[in-house]
Amino acid sequence: MRDVVVTGLGVVAPCGADVPSFWMGLTSGIAVSLAPTSIPDSKLRVAEIVDLQFLETLPVKAAALDRSAQFAVTASGEALTMAGIDAENTDLSRVAVIMGNGGAGLNTLDEQFHRLYHDGLPRTHPMTVSKSMSSSSASWVSIAHGLKGPTFVIASACASGTHAIGIGAELIKSGMADVAVVGGTEAPLNRGTVLAWESMRILAPDVCRPFSKGRLGLLLGEGAGVVVIESEEHARARNAAVLARLAGFSCSADAADMFNPSEEGMALVMNQSLRAAGLSGDDVGYINAHGTGTLANDKAETQAIKAVFGASVPPVSSIKSVTGHGLGAAGGIEAVATVLALLKQELPPTANFLEADPDCDLDCVPNASRRARLSAALSNSFAFGGLNASLVFTS
Amino acid sequence: MGQPTINRIAEFVAKQTGKDMSDITAATSLEDIGIDSFDFIELVFQIEEEFGVHVDHNQNDVAARLKSVGDIANLIDDLVAAKAAKAAGNPNEAA
Numbered sequence: 441m442r443d444v445v446v447t448g449l450g451v452v453a454p455c456g457a458d459v460p461s462f463w464m465g466l467t468s469g470i471a472v473s474l475a476p477t478s479i480p481d482s483k484l485r486v487a488e489i490v491d492l493q494f495l496e497t498l499p500v501k502a503a504a505l506d507r508s509a510q511f512a513v514t515a516s517g518e519a520l521t522m523a524g525i526d527a528e529n530t531d532l533s534r535v536a537v538i539m540g541n542g543g544a545g546l547n548t549l550d551e552q553f554h555r556l557y558h559d560g561l562p563r564t565h566p567m568t569v570s571k572s573m574s575s576s577s578a579s580w581v582s583i584a585h586g587l588k589g590p591t592f593v594i595a596s597a598c599a600s601g602t603h604a605i606g607i608g609a610e611l612i613k614s615g616m617a618d619v620a621v622v623g624g625t626e627a628p629l630n631r632g633t634v635l636a637w638e639s640m641r642i643l644a645p646d647v648c649r650p651f652s653k654g655r656l657g658l659l660l661g662e663g664a665g666v667v668v669i670e671s672e673e674h675a676r677a678r679n680a681a682v683l684a685r686l687a688g689f690s691c692s693a694d695a696a697d698m699f700n701p702s703e704e705g706m707a708l709v710m711n712q713s714l715r716a717a718g719l720s721g722d723d724v725g726y727i728n729a730h731g732t733g734t735l736a737n738d739k740a741e742t743q744a745i746k747a748v749f750g751a752s753v754p755p756v757s758s759i760k761s762v763t764g765h766g767l768g769a770a771g772g773i774e775a776v777a778t779v780l781a782l783l784k785q786e787l788p789p790t791a792n793f794l795e796a797d798p799d800c801d802l803d804c805v806p807n808a809s810r811r812a813r814l815s816a817a818l819s820n821s822f823a824f825g826g827l828n829a830s831l832v833f834t835s
Numbered sequence: 836m837g838q839p840t841i842n843r844i845a846e847f848v849a850k851q852t853g854k855d856m857s858d859i860t861a862a863t864s865l866e867d868i869g870i871d872s873f874d875f876i877e878l879v880f881q882i883e884e885e886f887g888v889h890v891d892h893n894q895n896d897v898a899a900r901l902k903s904v905g906d907i908a909n910l911i912d913d914l915v916a917a918k919a920a921k922a923a924g925n926p927n928e929a930a
Contacts, residue, residue, distance in 0.1 A: 504873045566876045 444609040445675050446684040446833065448523025448668030450515035450623075451776045453763050454487040454661055457494050458518055463780050467809040469791040471647045471762050473659060478550075478631040484638060485646060486629050487661035487764025500584045504567060505576070506545040507627035511664035511769070512577040513584045516621050520585055523668035525619060527586070529678040536589040536617035537581045538608045540600025540624035542768035542823075543633065544593070545572025550630035577625050589617045597823035598730075599691070600624050601665060601771025602831055606689030608669055618674040623666035623772030634660060642734055648765070649792040650731035650758035651738050651800040658732045661764025665772030667779065684779045687816070687834045688717030694826030701737050705828045706744035710818060713830040714748075717816070721749040724832075725814025726787050728778040729804075730822045731758020732765055737822065739799040746802075755812065757805040761791035771821040775831060778819040782835050787812050840908040847881055848904060861905030882907070888914040 451458065454472035455465025465472075472487040494514050495502045502510055516537075525535065548571040552564040570576060575593045582591045590611060594604045601624020608620035628634070637643055642657045649655040669686055690712035694705040714721065729741055738758075745753055759777050760766075766773050781787055786809055793806035815835045822828050845859040851874045859868065870878065879890050888911065901907050 501873060503877070566880050567873070 441613045442615070443672040444612050444669050444686040445672050445682045446667050446669055446686055446779055447675050447680045447682060448519035448525070449683065449776045449779060450517065450519030450522065450666040451664065451773055452489065452494065452511045452515050453663040453665070453766070453773055454489050455762050457489065457491065457514070459522070459776065459780070462776070463784070466759055466762055466777060466788040467786065469762065469789045469807055469809065471791050472764065473647045476629050476634050478629060479634060483645070484634060484643060485659060486634065487659050488629050489662055500580060504571070505580055506548045506571040508541060508544065508546070508625045509571070509577040509580040511627060511662070512539050512625035512666070513580050515623065515625070515664040515666040516581045516585060519621065519666045519668045524680055525668060530619060532586055533588040534618040535587040536608060536611050536620040537578050537587050537591040538594060538604040538620060538622045539578040539581060540594045540596070540602070540604035540768045540771060541574070541577055541626055542595065542597045542600055543626070543628060544574040544576055546628050546633045547630045548572045550632040581621060587621060595768070596827045596829070597825055598765070598767050598770055599821035599823035599827045599829040600768035601773070601775065602819065602821035602829040603691055603771070605667060605669070605686070605771065605775050605831055606691060606829060609686050609689055612669060612671050619668065619670040621666060621668055623664060623775065624766070624769040625664035625772065626767040626769040627662045628660060628767055629662050644733060647792045648733035648761050649794060650729065650733045650761050650790050651742070651797065651802060651804040652793045653795045653797040655733045655735065655738065657734050658760065659764040661760070661766045663763070663766050663769050663773055665769060665774065665776040667775055684782050684833045684835060686831065687719070688713040688715070688832030689830070690716060691827070691829040694828070696826055698825055701740040701822055702826060703740045703744045703747065705826060706741055706820070706822055707747045709828040709830040710744065710748045710820065713818065713832045717832040717834065719816055719832065722752050723816045724749070724754050724818055725812060726754055726781050726817040727756040728774050728781070728817065728819040729756050729758045730820045731760055731790065733758070733760060741820065741822070742800045742802055753802060755787055755805050755810070756802045757788055757790040759788050771819070771829065774819050774821070778817045778833055782814060782817055782833055785812060785814065786810065837908070837912055840911050841904060843885070844882070844904050844907050844911070847878055851878060859904060861903065861908060863904045864902060865904065866902070882911060886911055886915055888918055890914065
């Protein structure tokens with residue numbers, strides 16, 4: 441089995457549309473919380489990407505892509521540039537593309553069905569199918585960057601990005617690919633999708649406050665997070681700078697409840713990913729939590745973390761307090777943040793923290809980033825449908 | 836073909852390709868000016884919306900029939916005239 445290393449990072453998020461500005465946004469602890477552009481008169485709040493200047497340099501025609509694919513192509517481009525992958529140093533038929541998305545083409549479907557059912561027009565735009573098919577984001581990343589290896593989308597709701605990264609590593613380990621462009625993307629902030637989430641009554645009215653007393657739910661976000669991973673031998677052969685190792689991955693299903701999280705399921709993937717990495721709990725210096733800001737998730741995740749790490753629970757933070765919940769993108773965005781925490785030796789905070797909740801008795805790095813010495817970090821994603829996934833990165 | 840139609844098609848083509856309007860005439864080849872498969876589908880869609888006509892085409896053969904700005908303008912003029920004639924001959928439909 442081959443070792444897998446990270447050589448590129450790319451991100452588009454409400455707090456920053458490239459890696460440097462994203463990290464500055466995260467460590468500032470300033471939450472993005474706005475009325476959705478799609479429902480301007482609403483009291484609802486979302487974490488929306490407002491400055492779309494990056495679309496001007498998209499290598500493909502922006503109008504042909506749903507917003508979620510635009511994000512995926514942009515983040516992938518940044519990650520590939522950082523990795524220095526090109527046709528000179530890499531056989532592009534050996535580069536896989538695996539994107540995670542919870543939904544696909546959600547804005548396109550909302551807009552085009554509005555034409556039919558509200559405007560009474562007789563048809564949709566002819567690009568409706570290609571913009572909304574589930575695999576669209578992965579195909580556009582492949583087309584935009586000339587990548588010809590195995591290319592597909594993984595859908596596991598809010599764990600999609602984490603699954604995509606982990607499965608990409610397995611493709612490399614098995615020898616099916618040398619390099620993989622992997623992560624998650626999502627653009628759910630259209631009127632229909634936002635109101636569908638609101639109907640579940642789990643959206644925070646102001647900001648997301650993970651692990652804090654007074655937390656009232658999640659804030660919908662959007663964006664994409666992508667990492668370039670490759671076999672260590674491939675990275676070495678082309679003298680690439682290694683940012684981190686992708687040392688462990690695990691995923692599982694609770695086979696129980698569609699909505700309620702399971703502490704056992706969460707603990708299972710954390711334990712298994714540590715075992716895959718050959719690490720014990722003591723080795724981990726930081727956990728990037730799923731931390732949605734709902735009562736149920738944060739309590740269950742706290743219990744699961746305590747069950748896994750016992751007396752040596754490391755600092756835990758949820759960047760969803762700043763970025764909002766990127767759904768299928770979240771695992772990708774949070775993997776980028778986790779690798780950056782290792783590189784910068786700094787822990788991004790859990791923003792908007794009011795006061796400690798006895799149900800969430802963790803050191804959740806409240807409100808201010810913190811310098812730290814760490815050589816291993818874990819990133820969690822837990823999804824509706826009882827789907828769990830964890831990744832372990834090491835220096 | 837009518838100059839107003841050509842001008843309108845030229846505007847669409849200029850917008851799609853980022854080219855200057857003054858570079859586009861009836862003789863301008865769609866392929867040469869950079870209209871690709873996506874642009875072509877978008878172009879037909881926009882034309883149908885604006886002129887209220889239905890371009891009865893199959894994606895497999897339409898590109899072979901419509902090679903220049905003038906080809907499209909001719910087709911639109913024909914479709915608009917046919918629509919008007921049909922409406923005149925059938926007052927119920929016109930209403």
